[in-house]
Amino acid sequence: MLKYLFAKNEDIPPGTTAIFFGFSSIIWFVIGTGIGSFNAAKLAFPDFVTGYEYFAFGKMRQVHVLAVILGWISMAFAMAMTYITPALGNTRLWSEKLGVWNVLIWNVGLSLALTLLWMGISSGREYSDIIWPIDLAIIFGVLFPLGANVWMTIVTRRTQGIYTTNWFFGTGIFMVIIVFLVGNSPEFFNLTGLSEAYMTWWFAHNVLGLWITPVAAAIAYYTVPKVTGNPLYSHRIGHLHFWSVVIFYSTPAAHHLMSAPLPEWLKSFASVEGVLILVPAIAFVSNLLLTMTGKWHMFVENVEIKFTITGVLLAIPLNMQGGFQQTRAINWYIHGTGWIVAHAHLALLGFSTFLEGAAVYYGIQTLLRRKLYSLTLANFHFWFLLIGFCTYWISMTIAGLIQGAGKIYEVPYIDVVIAEHPYMIARWVGGTMVFTGNVVWLYNMWMTARVGTEIPVGRLPHELAYER
Amino acid sequence: MAFREYKIGARMFGAALGGSMMITLYFPTSDIVLVGSTEWGLQKALSYGRIGGFSYEDPLMRGEGKPVTVTLDKDPATNQPIDPIHAYVYPPGVPFPSAINHPRTAGKVVAELSTTKGRINEADHQKGAVFVVAHAEAGGEVTAYIENASVTRNWNPQQVLDAAGDENSAYVGSGKIMFVREGCWWCHTLLPEQTQDWQVFGVPPRLGDFNSESPTAFGSDRKAPDLLHVGSRNSSKEWMMMHFFNPRLVQPHSIMPRFDYLWGKNDANGKPIDFDQWRAEYTKYAAGERVYPPEVPDYAPKSDIRYLMDFVLSLK
Amino acid sequence: MGWRFDAPLVSLTDDAQNKAAKELWARESLGGIKEDNNRLPRPVIWLLALTILTAFLITAPLWGQRPQAAIYQEYVALMDDPQVQSIADPNGKVEYIVNAVKSKGSKYEALQERHPVEWDDLMLIKDQVIELERKGVDLEEYTIIGPWVTLANFEGEKKPDGSTIRKQPHWDKGYTIDVFYVIYFCVAVVIAVKRLPEFSWVPTHAGH
Numbered sequence: 001m002l003k004y005l006f007a008k009n010e011d012i013p014p015g016t017t018a019i020f021f022g023f024s025s026i027i028w029f030v031i032g033t034g035i036g037s038f039n040a041a042k043l044a045f046p047d048f049v050t051g052y053e054y055f056a057f058g059k060m061r062q063v064h065v066l067a068v069i070l071g072w073i074s075m076a077f078a079m080a081m082t083y084i085t086p087a088l089g090n091t092r093l094w095s096e097k098l099g100v101w102n103v104l105i106w107n108v109g110l111s112l113a114l115t116l117l118w119m120g121i122s123s124g125r126e127y128s129d130i131i132w133p134i135d136l137a138i139i140f141g142v143l144f145p146l147g148a149n150v151w152m153t154i155v156t157r158r159t160q161g162i163y164t165t166n167w168f169f170g171t172g173i174f175m176v177i178i179v180f181l182v183g184n185s186p187e188f189f190n191l192t193g194l195s196e197a198y199m200t201w202w203f204a205h206n207v208l209g210l211w212i213t214p215v216a217a218a219i220a221y222y223t224v225p226k227v228t229g230n231p232l233y234s235h236r237i238g239h240l241h242f243w244s245v246v247i248f249y250s251t252p253a254a255h256h257l258m259s260a261p262l263p264e265w266l267k268s269f270a271s272v273e274g275v276l277i278l279v280p281a282i283a284f285v286s287n288l289l290l291t292m293t294g295k296w297h298m299f300v301e302n303v304e305i306k307f308t309i310t311g312v313l314l315a316i317p318l319n320m321q322g323g324f325q326q327t328r329a330i331n332w333y334i335h336g337t338g339w340i341v342a343h344a345h346l347a348l349l350g351f352s353t354f355l356e357g358a359a360v361y362y363g364i365q366t367l368l369r370r371k372l373y374s375l376t377l378a379n380f381h382f383w384f385l386l387i388g389f390c391t392y393w394i395s396m397t398i399a400g401l402i403q404g405a406g407k408i409y410e411v412p413y414i415d416v417v418i419a420e421h422p423y424m425i426a427r428w429v430g431g432t433m434v435f436t437g438n439v440v441w442l443y444n445m446w447m448t449a450r451v452g453t454e455i456p457v458g459r460l461p462h463e464l465a466y467e468r
Numbered sequence: 469m470a471f472r473e474y475k476i477g478a479r480m481f482g483a484a485l486g487g488s489m490m491i492t493l494y495f496p497t498s499d500i501v502l503v504g505s506t507e508w509g510l511q512k513a514l515s516y517g518r519i520g521g522f523s524y525e526d527p528l529m530r531g532e533g534k535p536v537t538v539t540l541d542k543d544p545a546t547n548q549p550i551d552p553i554h555a556y557v558y559p560p561g562v563p564f565p566s567a568i569n570h571p572r573t574a575g576k577v578v579a580e581l582s583t584t585k586g587r588i589n590e591a592d593h594q595k596g597a598v599f600v601v602a603h604a605e606a607g608g609e610v611t612a613y614i615e616n617a618s619v620t621r622n623w624n625p626q627q628v629l630d631a632a633g634d635e636n637s638a639y640v641g642s643g644k645i646m647f648v649r650e651g652c653w654w655c656h657t658l659l660p661e662q663t664q665d666w667q668v669f670g671v672p673p674r675l676g677d678f679n680s681e682s683p684t685a686f687g688s689d690r691k692a693p694d695l696l697h698v699g700s701r702n703s704s705k706e707w708m709m710m711h712f713f714n715p716r717l718v719q720p721h722s723i724m725p726r727f728d729y730l731w732g733k734n735d736a737n738g739k740p741i742d743f744d745q746w747r748a749e750y751t752k753y754a755a756g757e758r759v760y761p762p763e764v765p766d767y768a769p770k771s772d773i774r775y776l777m778d779f780v781l782s783l784k
Numbered sequence: 785m786g787w788r789f790d791a792p793l794v795s796l797t798d799d800a801q802n803k804a805a806k807e808l809w810a811r812e813s814l815g816g817i818k819e820d821n822n823r824l825p826r827p828v829i830w831l832l833a834l835t836i837l838t839a840f841l842i843t844a845p846l847w848g849q850r851p852q853a854a855i856y857q858e859y860v861a862l863m864d865d866p867q868v869q870s871i872a873d874p875n876g877k878v879e880y881i882v883n884a885v886k887s888k889g890s891k892y893e894a895l896q897e898r899h900p901v902e903w904d905d906l907m908l909i910k911d912q913v914i915e916l917e918r919k920g921v922d923l924e925e926y927t928i929i930g931p932w933v934t935l936a937n938f939e940g941e942k943k944p945d946g947s948t949i950r951k952q953p954h955w956d957k958g959y960t961i962d963v964f965y966v967i968y969f970c971v972a973v974v975i976a977v978k979r980l981p982e983f984s985w986v987p988t989h990a991g992h
Contacts, residue, residue: 120650120651121522121649126688186682190518194503196681239973262939264939272843272958273962275842286825286828338689414719
């Protein structure tokens with residue numbers, strides 16, 4: 001990598017940025033889920049690794065969350081953007097050199113940010129816990145260079161139209177910059193009180209709604225048509241999806257604070273909008289599943305489609321939960337319980353991880369011109385992710401319902417803790433399965449890069465048979 | 469970008485996102501800033517100081533640059549007995565909360581009383597100041613406002629700290645930093661919910677209870693009891709000490725981590741604390757080989773645990 | 785690959801395809817939402833309509849309310865009734881009151897059933913409820929927390945006198961903005977879809 005940092009842009013092979021982003025994202029995924037599994041063990045067995053300040057749950061929880069969001073998910077997005085955008089524009093990435101620097105600064109900066117968080121140096125605001133000097137560094141040193149590359153690649157494309165995926169990529173990176181700038185304003189300007197609390201959740205909501213959800217969906221808009229060979233079912237449903245994300249997904253931030261003393265009108269507004277996030281969800285899921293027409297055998301046979309369609313299918317429970325759990329009629333029961341934790345993992349580990357996983361699998365094979373090393377290991381990865389995730393999701397949902405009942409019937413809190421214990425163990429088992437699957441994945445991708453069968457010129461990776 | 473349609477699309481996108489931000493940011497915040505601070509809101513603002521997380525006065529989050537909350541039963545300037553009162557002491561250089569720097573954040577009526585009657589605009593953080601919460605009638609209702617006791621009562625910070633003594637001083641602001649730094653709020657929420665859990669966790673807060681507080685650290689994932697009113701449920705220092713040192717001493721089923729490391733190296737008498745020995749003895753006790761658990765050491769007067777306990781006990 | 789502003793964009797679509805797409809585009813109504821070129825499938829439109837309807841219906845505060853002081857107002861009024869005084873057993877007293885209120889018919893019948901009380905509870909809140917009645921406040925804005933009758937912390941809209949309504953709303957300006965917003969969205973999407981550039985192909989794999 002170092003040799004490319006000071007090379008001329010023309011001398012850097014196309015795809016270099018994406019490959020580095022791809023491998024960085026897998027490594028961060030291993031780190032993030034490893035910490036997650038460790039944290040889960042501490043919730044199940046509180047005296048597991050005790051007496052060290054830096055292995056306390058309160059110091060590690062946010063490291064898990066942000067390693068996964070900014071390391072795994074966002075870097076996998078960057079990987080997808082830096083190879084899909086040029087591919088759809090029939091061109092090269094605008095600047096590979098900027099891209100290589102972007103990878104370096106991102107990795108170094110994220111390590112620094114997470115180290116500080118691990119020391120407890122935080123703004124005390126969930127999801128935007130990174131302190132404001134580093135927020136600024138993320139905006140201008142990480143997100144903006146990525147945005148510049150994506151936007152300029154779209155501008156210098158050599159095709160006529162802009163494909164759906166690229167609408168989402170171009171606006172997703174723009175919106176996440178806005179969200180970081182505005183969402184962190186309480187730290188920049190010391191805003192206080194309920195404004196601060198509301199802005200915290202405005203940030204948290206929109207980082208999911210305007211970055212993770214649409215960009216993950218955009219990846220599916222690419223992988224499914226590309227790998228199956230079917231054209232996207234409908235350009236118009238794509239439009240419906242795009243505009244409903246911008247209009248409906250950007251508004252329900254207040255539904256995270258349904259039990260705080262926010263103005264009631266804001267809650268009314270937000271929870272109607274919250275149900276309307278089903279509009280983009282319906283558009284996205286129907287468009288992708290209809291694109292699969294006639295190619296459903298690939299759901300079983302092909303790794304990338306298996307991952308993508310699993311992600312698309314998980315969007316159904318995700319949005320059904322997300323749409324309804326925030327209404328006044330339901331939120332009072334499950335607010336602040338493990339149900340929400342389960343839902344958050346459904347969004348990030350279920351829905352979006354499977355879509356990004358497909359992009360990284362497909363991208364690394366395409367860019368390195370090497371066929372996947374082992375189908376068996378990929379299937380192992382898939383099933384460990386899926387079963388591990390389901391174990392986690394189901395156990396935390398049950399734990400959440402127990403907590404909800406405990407809350408409503410005013411059971412002494414310690415009884416809730418005791419009742420939750422088996423589910424905490426199940427959560428740890430599920431998380432550990434995910435971690436194990438990811439270690440195998442890293443090995444599989446490494447071996448793909450080293451010894452995968454070379455793909456002949458003019459062929460695509462999914463056209464070759466799996467060998468192992 | 470040759471297509472006219474893309475220009476239209478880009479403008480529509482701008483209008484859509486702008487409209488959304490107008491409704492979700494401008495409308496609600498312009499409602500929220502109109503709300504006047506309650507008495508509790510003022511107390512919290514004055515006791516927490518400028519900021520409860522990372523800040524330039526406290527970049528390593530050690531609890532520096534925060535005010536001290538003291539309880540007084542006699543006037544430090546005149547030595548006359550007075551009704552017990554909380555005073556918020558800002559030694560020279562400690563930055564003021566936004567309720568002092570920008571009085572309007574406390575609401576219009578409170579801001580006016582605080583400047584005209586309370587004279588907070590005469591406070592200077594370079595010289596330090598002492599504030600108290602006072603009451604006055606405005607518009608037929610009794611309203612709490614901030615009084616700059618350095619001017620109105622001629623109290624200076626050092627004098628007040630000396631008069632109160634260590635036992636009547638609470639490092640509530642520094643404790644909030646500990647609360648954020650140690651991640652207490654990942655499990656303990658600070659928000660009893662509107663609908664159901666009032667009887668156990670107490671009255672849910674009002675909009676005006678938070679003016680000038682940042683971060684509010686409500687927490688979202690309640691794995692442990694809500695703490696907003698913990699000080700009125702349990703104000704036993706001994707129980708808290710044991711619970712922080714090793715929660716399993718007082719609650720065998722607790723899943724809270726041990727916070728023994730907050731005691732630092734030395735105990736109240738300056739003697740080094742032998743954590744390894746303590747843990748070994750506790751392990752024996754937990755295994756049933758000892759009848760009594762080892763004694764929890766007293767904490768030093770300026771230790772992280774002191775700050776944290778002062779904060780938790782201030783949550784009434 | 786440098787940055788070229790003047791580079792002509794190259795189309796992968798040929799003239800015949802463009803012509804066919806243009807004709808299709810010119811013919812369609814309602815921005816193609818009703819038309820072919822892979823119109824929005826009818827089930828999708830139904831689902832969208834259902835979603836919008838549900839969004840408004842389910843958002844009202846249906847469950848999860850803390851008992852309001854108002855639902856016990858009728859109980860408290862009956863507590864000094866000679867009939868009740870004559871019953872010695874506290875459970876009997878409550879039973880009598882509940883039956884009396886039920887037979888008269890109450891606005892709060894469902895809430896009363898959901899939040900049953902005992903005689904001791906009623907004794908605790910009795911004086912506070914009577915005091916509040918005397919003040920003439922809206923008892924629906926007060927909730928029962930253990931032994932206290934407290935003003936709820938809901939931040940509703942402002943009353944004419946400037947004070948805040950302390951109830952969860954069934955309609956307020958939030959819903960009004962929502963109505964406007966949904967219309968805005970539908971109009972915007974129809975226009976956006978109608979303004980699609982006339983390059984396209986007609987996918988055939990779905991059989992139409």
